[in-house]
Amino acid sequence: MAPRPGLSRDLIVKTAADLLDEADGREVTLGQIAAALGVRTPSLYNHIDGQDDLLRGLAVFAVRELGARISRAAIGRTGEDAILAIGHAYRQFAHERPRLYQASLRAPDPDHQALIDASEEILDVLRLVLKPYQLSPEDQIHAIRGLRSLMHGFVSLELAGGFGLPVDIDESYRRLLTGFIRGLQREGGA
Amino acid sequence: MAPRPGLSRDLIVKTAADLLDEADGREVTLGQIAAALGVRTPSLYNHIDGQDDLLRGLAVFAVRELGARISRAAIGRTGEDAILAIGHAYRQFAHERPRLYQASLRAPDPDHQALIDASEEILDVLRLVLKPYQLSPEDQIHAIRGLRSLMHGFVSLELAGGFGLPVDIDESYRRLLTGFIRGLQREGGA
DNA sequence: TTGCCAAACTAATATCATTAGTTTATGATT
DNA sequence: AATCATAAACTAATGATATTAGTTTGGCAA
Numbered sequence: 001m002a003p004r005p006g007l008s009r010d011l012i013v014k015t016a017a018d019l020l021d022e023a024d025g026r027e028v029t030l031g032q033i034a035a036a037l038g039v040r041t042p043s044l045y046n047h048i049d050g051q052d053d054l055l056r057g058l059a060v061f062a063v064r065e066l067g068a069r070i071s072r073a074a075i076g077r078t079g080e081d082a083i084l085a086i087g088h089a090y091r092q093f094a095h096e097r098p099r100l101y102q103a104s105l106r107a108p109d110p111d112h113q114a115l116i117d118a119s120e121e122i123l124d125v126l127r128l129v130l131k132p133y134q135l136s137p138e139d140q141i142h143a144i145r146g147l148r149s150l151m152h153g154f155v156s157l158e159l160a161g162g163f164g165l166p167v168d169i170d171e172s173y174r175r176l177l178t179g180f181i182r183g184l185q186r187e188g189g190a
Numbered sequence: 191m192a193p194r195p196g197l198s199r200d201l202i203v204k205t206a207a208d209l210l211d212e213a214d215g216r217e218v219t220l221g222q223i224a225a226a227l228g229v230r231t232p233s234l235y236n237h238i239d240g241q242d243d244l245l246r247g248l249a250v251f252a253v254r255e256l257g258a259r260i261s262r263a264a265i266g267r268t269g270e271d272a273i274l275a276i277g278h279a280y281r282q283f284a285h286e287r288p289r290l291y292q293a294s295l296r297a298p299d300p301d302h303q304a305l306i307d308a309s310e311e312i313l314d315v316l317r318l319v320l321k322p323y324q325l326s327p328e329d330q331i332h333a334i335r336g337l338r339s340l341m342h343g344f345v346s347l348e349l350a351g352g353f354g355l356p357v358d359i360d361e362s363y364r365r366l367l368t369g370f371i372r373g374l375q376r377e378g379g380a
Numbered sequence: 381t382t383g384c385c386a387a388a389c390t391a392a393t394a395t396c397a398t399t400a401g402t403t404t405a406t407g408a409t410t
Numbered sequence: 411a412a413t414c415a416t417a418a419a420c421t422a423a424t425g426a427t428a429t430t431a432g433t434t435t436g437g438c439a440a
Contacts, residue, residue, distance in 0.1 A: 029427065043388050110351030141357045146366040153343020161300030167331045176336040183369035219396065233419050389434065
């Protein structure tokens with residue numbers, strides 16, 4: 001039922017993701033992906049529906065990887081400890097695979113179900129670590145938005161070269177996170 | 191000394207910026223810019239040095255516009271009031287011109303002097319509104335990085351469609367900012 | 381063994397950015 | 411006022427890329 005099982009959507013996306021952070025150019029081309037797979041460019045179209053579809057796939061791939069990492073980081077930790085660990089894992093992922101990290105937000109269609117599903121794992125983890133602060137359902141949503149904004153904004157500016165001055169960047173990030181956490185403690189009960 | 195004064199680097203950049211947020215495609219092409227200026231594509235090369243140079247120009251243009259807006263917003267205000275006004279202006283700019291806002295961080299060369307100069311105006315404003323909190327020079331840098339991260343992270347996720355739930359987004363942003371400000375008050379003296 | 385069908389291929393097209401080389405308008409010079 | 415030099419705009423050509431059309435082929439099912 002599956003002749004010539006060389007290619008598949010997942011393999012193409014994974015190959016593209018691998019190329020993403022080694023390629024020198026601004027974009028990974030379908031030609032590069034095909035070459036890495038030992039195949040001609042049009043063959044990719046049997047499995048993906050053009051560039052936009054590839055971008056969607058990459059976004060899902062990236063969000064899954066990010067989710068896996070922060071889940072792992074949170075294991076066995078609670079409260080401030082857990083949030084800092086997640087923040088660290090988040091930033092580390094962005095450092096290790098900057099282009100893949102950026103791809104996580106470059107999906108042409110953010111409402112695509114697969115992407116929403118993948119994001120759900122991240123949200124689950126965040127909800128879990130916020131539990132001790134006993135926020136109301138609405139406060140929890142505000143807090144999650146805030147935490148994601150912090151992490152994304154910081155690493156995003158950092159990757160864009162936005163922090164020029166010779167002052168410890170790790171320390172800036174640590175302060176940003178701890179400041180946010182203290183704000184939670186004030187707000188909730190913990 | 192300047193024959194046929196039709197085109198100029200500034201005009202090209204401005205035209206590109208205008209096209210940015212009306213174009214439907216993913217990118218603004220040199221052909222679209224040339225057409226909008228009533229000129230053939232290669233003519234642009236007399237004034238800009240290819241796409242990368244255009245991106246640099248767009249980044250500078252965007253940062254200047256952003257800087258002008260937040261400066262204006264801060265006039266006549268101090269402390270929490272000023273910071274909230276800046277945050278509002280920042281987010282409003284991103285809403286009004288989302289692609290131009292994104293271009294402010296897409297420069298191929300973040301160390302380019304013109305871009306650094308343009309960013310300096312933003313930093314000046316932020317330094318000014320943080321003055322009442324009497325932070326040490328180093329604390330001030332951490333605070334500026336934090337504030338920029340907050341604002342950029344939030345609007346960036348918002349633009350990417352990252353906030354799905356039907357909970358008031360304005361409120362999330364307001365809380366994020368006020369939480370940060372309260373952290374400053376704890377840290378500094380004010 | 382045969383036939384079907386998806387998967388991979390070749391060939392062709394359209395859109396871009398970019399470079400080379402030509403023409404021309406305009407300010408400067410005689 | 412006439413001419414010249416030069417930068418600005420042009421046409422033409424090239425190379426890279428995504429995408430589509432149409433052909434070939436390999437592997438599973440009957």
